[in-house]
Amino acid sequence: MTKAKRIPPFLLRLLALSATISATIVLVTSHDSAEVLNMSFVAKYSNSPTLKYFMIVNAIASGYSLVLLFVPSKSLLWHFLLVLDLVITSLLISSISAALAIAYVAKKGNSHAGWLPICGQVPKFCDHVTGALVAGFAAVIIYFLLLLYSIHNVLDLLSTAKA
């Protein structure tokens, strides 16, 4: 296995690590407060269970990426890591989807349920969370590409190694 074939997955994992870590950090440092008609509005990510879930899943995914950077390319562990890759990717997809649903309610509100949008009151928080969501979405795309690479790694599809 030439060294050239090992570089793209390694680079992708590095990119995935950076995407998930930046999503986590940007979300954790989002904070804003506003005073509206003597009501104090403090917006933190921990006020919403969805954003907490998003943070936890991205933290798990970045830890997973970090550990996988050190696994050698041709070991038999990849057969098991394929399924783990699938699980982590689907967790990331679920976290970004839930966070986007809640962010939509925060930005546009839901008139049928009587929920007012809060982005007008805490714009800095909303921008921060938007940045974290963009990083999370990029992480999802990169993880999906990594999943395809894992299949290629396990099945060795493009080589003609015939006995």
Add this chain to the structure above:
Amino acid sequence: MAPEVGEKPEVGSNKVPVKDTKGWAIRLLPLLRLLAFFATVSAMIVMALNKQTKTLVVATIGSTPVKATLTARFQHTPAFVFFVVANGMASLHNLLMLMLEFTGHKFDFKGVRFLMMAILDMMTVGVVSGGASAALFMGELARNGNSHARWNKICDKFDTFCEHGNGALIASFLALLLLTIITTISIIKLQNLHYSINHSVLP
């Protein structure tokens, strides 16, 4: 022997059709797919028919209560719309895979069929997990509200709506679990196929 880019995998070079030597995969996989199909179809239908109308007292003018008729529909929330669409796509995928299982040996797909099935299965797992979790967290918001954002809970008034949503969510998560198992079995099947042709020894 340099590998050619874009060449189909070697599993298809033989003209001899390879049959699964493992009996359990032949019978288990269609059964799991059937179960997953029913789960996604039921999740989609239960959520699509989710509607509740209720007459509530919204204000009191003097001593006469002002009543308003409010309807809770699934279309009011984009998360539930995505849930219905995602489960619809997943049930279509499951139906297609079921038909392929029974009629696939008539067409000569040259082994790419198993690879495409595995990849499409993975994509369906992603789509269903996205839909289910968006609906789950939206439902959690409806049930508990969010005091920090001044969003009131609505499940105490529209209880049937929430119950039906619960049922649809449970069906969808069951489908997600089944689809993950199906994907794992597909990948194992693909590995066995690949090994049995390329290395002529079963692992």
